[in-house]
Amino acid sequence: EDQVTQSPEALRLQEGESSSLNCSYTVSGLRGLFWYRQDPGKGPEFLFTLYSAGEEKEKERLKATLTKKESFLHITAPKPEDSATYLCAVQGTGTASKLTFGTGTRLQVTL
Amino acid sequence: DAGVTQSPTHLIKTRGQQVTLRCSPKSGHDTVSWYQQALGQGPQFIFQYYEEEERQRGNFPDRFSGHQFPNYSSELNVNALLLGDSALYLCASRAVRGGGSSYEQYFGPGTRLTVT
Numbered sequence: 001e002d003q004v005t006q007s008p009e010a011l012r013l014q015e016g017e018s019s020s021l022n023c024s025y026t027v028s029g030l031r032g033l034f035w036y037r038q039d040p041g042k043g044p045e046f047l048f049t050l051y052s053a054g055e056e057k058e059k060e061r062l063k064a065t066l067t068k069k070e071s072f073l074h075i076t077a078p079k080p081e082d083s084a085t086y087l088c089a090v091q092g093t094g095t096a097s098k099l100t101f102g103t104g105t106r107l108q109v110t111l
Numbered sequence: 112d113a114g115v116t117q118s119p120t121h122l123i124k125t126r127g128q129q130v131t132l133r134c135s136p137k138s139g140h141d142t143v144s145w146y147q148q149a150l151g152q153g154p155q156f157i158f159q160y161y162e163e164e165e166r167q168r169g170n171f172p173d174r175f176s177g178h179q180f181p182n183y184s185s186e187l188n189v190n191a192l193l194l195g196d197s198a199l200y201l202c203a204s205r206a207v208r209g210g211g212s213s214y215e216q217y218f219g220p221g222t223r224l225t226v227t
Contacts, residue, residue: 031214032214034216041199041221041223042220042221043117043201043219043220043221044201044218046215046216046217049213089154095167096159096161096166097142097144097161097166097203097214098156098159099144099146099203100156101155102153103151103153
């Protein structure tokens with residue numbers, strides 16, 4: 001069964017203090033690894049899809065990387081508006097659309 | 112470009128009642144999946160609909176059922192509600208036909224269901 005573990009559970013950063021979030025996964029054949037941002041009480045907002053080890057994608061202050069066992073979401077010089085829960089999910093090759101999610105990392109960025 | 116929409120936003124039901132939640136996929140998408148998200152947890156896959164048929168199902172009892180209409184919109188029905196069914200219910204859509212190699216799924220804002 002596909003599994004996703006995210007760490008840390010919570011992270012508090014000062015504005016401008018860069019850091020990384022970790023997503024470890026086990027899946028029998030990776031179709032894709034997905035990162036989402038979720039604000040309280042709202043639906044997840046799509047950020048990135050990574051399909052193969054070595055792939056990297058960037059969007060503003062965020063950069064996602066992928067290895068065969070884990071993915072990192074690097075946040076460079078974060079701002080308070082980056083505060084949210086970041087969710088990682090995997091889809092295996094044996095599934096049509098099922099995403100298996102981790103429990104997320106709650107990020108708080110303070111002034 | 113209309114994103115995924117869901118209705119209602121919030122719902123309060125009593126144990127034993129039945130509930131229907133609705134979802135309209137993002138424009139150009141033909142596949143809808145439903146997820147349940149308990150507080151502090153990641154979303155859990157309920158099932159997926161494509162071409163008006165349930166294609167894949169997660170570990171949820173038969174009390175959870177669904178439907179997809181010819182216009183690709185979808186409903187989630189939950190019978191005999193339990194207190195444990197209280198959660199945020201999310202709908203996600205993607206394009207199978209014409210989607211190429213993209214497996215990206217986009218989520219709606221969710222329906223907050225409270226069972227008392």
